[in-house]
Amino acid sequence: MLELDDIQSGVLRPRPAPYVATYIGLRIDDRNAGRELMRRVAAVVTSAANPDSPLSDTWVSVALTYPGLKALGVPQESLDSLSWEFRQGMAARAKDLGDVGQSDPQQWEKPLGSGDVHVIIVAVSPNATRLEEVLDRARQSYKSMSGIEAIWRQDCHALPNEKEPFGFKDGISHPAIEGSGIPGTNPHEPLLKAGEFVIGYTDELGGTQKTVPEILGRNGTYVVFRKLHQRVAEFRKFLKASANNADDEELLAAKMMGRWRSGAPLALCPFHDDPELGADARRNNVFMFEEDDKTGLKTPGGSHIRRCNPRDAAIAGVARIHRMIRRGTAYGPLLPDGVLEDDGADRGLMFAFVGAHIGRQFEFVQSQWVNDGVFFGAGDDKDPVIGSNGPGGSFTVPRKPVRRRIQGIPNFVVTRGGEYCFMPGLRALSWLANLET
């Protein structure tokens, strides 16, 4: 069993729907103040125990960047025992992640990627009143403490249509984790070893990550935050220009995503949307690809969901070691239906990945499966929805008698910034608070 009472809630619990969320970035200017912050915040952070409590859908999580652990005075030997990618930080990994051009760290929203964000506090709740209550408690942990500065904030909220900004239902597919007691969404996918997502347990390769000292990593994990701006008007215009009529627009959108906007998967209803299926959490993720759709006639190999989780595809190697927990929350206003001109508003997704292996999980998926097509024989075709396509991306829709080829796909998603973080277990937070270096 996982030690749920020592694991932060945000690691294992899917977010509520609907939701409101706030991310707060803090800088530690004084290591003793930083340690006091860890002590106070540990009292506010919720653990993953008691999943059935009505309050378990409101939580506060805390995560630290590598510069943040340094600012706390964590000994070098301990720092060196953490993941290499985490120590590099997201900005240093930009080229591998496809963060070039408008997504280049030089263009990022400050202070993301600058080394100044040391701690990120996340509060998530089903409604604004309860969010305000927990935020208030979280704020007490750093308010009027000299040596701690709040330097960044991002508010997120479910859009009125409860879809992500491009208009698709999200938050559907989640891996099932051994010992978590939380059911997965696809009964065809065997449980994943806990060490894929939580440090200190055996993973799919038979290894167990250990840190120095062990308590630092035990029941912790890594979290990748990425603020992803979505060019919604551009996406809509592109669909209109590439499709033959309104129905074809919806079909093309579904082929690019692998699901209709309702969430219904092409794998189960390839010819038309089925909103009832899309809304049914017991059915909308119950499928594999290989058995009956090897060639992608239903779900194209290049679609967003098939690339990011090829499930049973033999061609992609072992998908199980590249699985990810996702915790995306939307920010910015809805672009009203039918509007095709950009209104200049910043809108998109605060993407959050959770997993114990940043390199073979998030980075692998982002660089090999999102931004390359070689793995399934599609050359340099990138993800048609989120790929770093520049002005000339292409996408193939397998079809009989002739495949459909979509050209000239621009970037629909721009990285505004992000951080690689370490999310300690609750006992590790106390260990950090009691450092004496």
Ligand code: HEM
């Ligand atoms: C603005 C950016 C993004 C948008 C709009 C978006 C949208 C979506 C939607 C609508 C789904 C289907 C519903 C669901 O299962 O939740 C999905 C699934 C998924 N996305 Fe994304 N996504 C974005 C970024 C990313 C990134 C950066 C990654 C990884 C590097 C990623 C990985 C995945 C994975 C693994 C799935 C689940 C696939 C499955 O198991 O079927 N997404 N995304």
